[in-house]
Every structure is written in structure tokens, then in C-alpha cells.
Amino acid sequence: MTWLITGGAGYIGAHVVRALREAGERAVVYDDLSTGIAERVPSDVPLVVGSTLDGDLLARTLTEHSVTGVVHLAAKKQVGESVDLPLHYYRENVEGLRVLLEAATAASVTAFVFSSSAAVYGMPDVDLVTEETPCAPMSPYGETKLAGEWLVRATGRATGLSTACLRYFNVAGAAAPELADTGVFNLVPMVFEKLTGNAPPRIFGDDYPTPDGTCVRDYIHVVDLAEAHVAAARALTASPGAALTLNIGRGEGVSVREMIDRINALTGHDRPPVTTPRRPGDPARVVASADRIADELGWKARYDVEDMITSAWSGWLRHHPGASRT
Secondary structure (H helix, E strand, C coil): CEEEECCCHHHHHHHHHHHHHCCCEEEEEEEEECCCCCHHCCCCCEECCCCCCHHHHHHHHHHCCCCCEECCCCCCCCCCHHCHHHHHHHHHHHHHHHHHHHHHHHCCCCCEEEEEEEHHHHCCCCCCCCCCCCCCCHHHHHHHHHHHHHHHHHHHHHHCEEEEEECCCEEECCHHHHHHHCCCCCCCHHHHHHHHCCCEEEECEEEECCCCCEEEEEEEHHHHHHHHHHHHHHHHHHCCCCCEEECCCCEEEEEEHHHHHHHHHHCCCCCCEEEEEECCCCCECCCEHHHHHHHHHHHCCCCHHHCCCCHHHHHHHHCCCCCCCC
């Protein structure tokens, strides 16, 4: 199989490229480099710079590289920004997906893995979120991911395309320092930025209905996440017409306050957080049940929160050599 990885120069995308190659698959990266970094793409992996809204370029790329499967990660993903810019998010995330699916089916692609999100669930009133938990997204970002799932599954039913919608929970860690998350939109790098800048980490709201008042999330190591993509890709290859919808998480909730405490301890800091107002669109608790993916793909997370923090910290220091370490 030859897999086109959209967003393959991004943080998660680069890990998926690495995992697919280690599994013996061929990879082609398609990325507009708006947030991706070209240097993350191995020198022997083709990189096509372009938007998923460019149907002509997608069609040429799929044909010229004899692509047989797609892993679609390219998307806008900031919850708060999506509240302010819903039209932009729908254009990039939904229309971009529609254009890609149109090109992929025209090129006789047989398998399609879609990067979805736990944001499709909104604020579920359950201890563990299963794939059957009703979806009620709280932000335009979550809405675009749910609409994307509908579009992917509908295309699969209509064309026979094998599909997998993978609902990510909170991703952290790095396979290697050079592949670490360089953005500051997720909790772990946001805390790193404050600590190395000699500033207190921020908690966005401490009045949620949780044990310590801060949001509770399920954190998954990016290496585990990438390996789940490989497992899904191979399942689609082996089962034409398959339609999978799977959570990717560990089934363990960690509060924001607990996570900051662990980061402080593991990085040698002792800087208490400060509380600021809630962010729009943040649910109180979202923790995965990962039973279905274990049953259907034989996949299970191997890394814990300490692994995520320590590997991410090594990457942060590599990308910020002048940062204060204590």
C-alpha cells in the first residue's frame, strides 16, 4: 500500500508517517505547511505542498504517486479559535475533507483513515465514553469533526471505500525530540512555555464539577496514537468495505491540576499554577473507553503519563535551547 498522509508534516502526522514506514508501508506527505514543518518529513518521503481545498493538485498527487490509501489528519484544531471563526473551520475541515474524498474516490483509493476527535462527544455525563455515547459537540471544531465522520461514513457506504474514524483524546509526548510538539495549544507544551519563561502555568477554570474543580482528560502518547493508525490502516486493507469508529485513549482520567503537578515534579520545577477564566467550549470530563479498539484491532496503549511528559520535555528543550530549565 501507498498511503497519502495529509498533514504529515505536523506533530501527529510526522509520527504517523514514521509508524507507517516502520511497518513497511510507503508514504507520501501532503501538507500546506501552515503549521507543519517540512523538516519533519524524511528526505526519502515525497512532500507535496498544498491545500486540501485544491482538488486538482490532490488528483495529480494521488495519481502520480499511485496512492491506494489515505490518512487524513490535516485540519484546523483550536477549540477557542473555532468559536471565533466558525466559517473558517467549516471551510477547512469539512469542505477540505469533501474535496479530498472526491479526489480519493475518483482515483480508486480503497482505504480512508479519518482523524476525528473526542470533541465530538461534547460534555458526556458518563465516567467512560464509549463509541455509542451520544455526540453533542460544544464547539464548531467538534461539529466539523462530527460532520466529517458523517461524510466519511456516507462516502464509504456509497462507494465501498473502507473507512475508519479515529476519535483522539488528548495527545502528548514524542517518539524523538525532533518530532516533539512545537505549538503551545495543548496543555503539556503550554505548561512548558510558562515554566521555562519563569511564569506560573495557567488553569482555565477551577469551578468544574470534578474532584478538584479542574477539567479531567484522557491523555494518550503520540507513539501509541500513531501505532493505532497503523493498526486501523491494516484492518481496512484486510477488510474491504469495513467501517470502523474507534476511540483512542487509555481510559484514565487526569485533571489539569494533577497534570501540572506531575509536570512540575518531572521537570524539576516548583511553580504553582494560577487560575484564569474558563475557555469557551471546554467540557468538564472526557475519558475514553478503549475496549472496542482492543477487541477489533488488538491495540492497547503502552505508554503512561510520565512517558508523555518526559519525552515531550526532551523535545521542548531541543526546540528551545535557551529556555530556563529550572
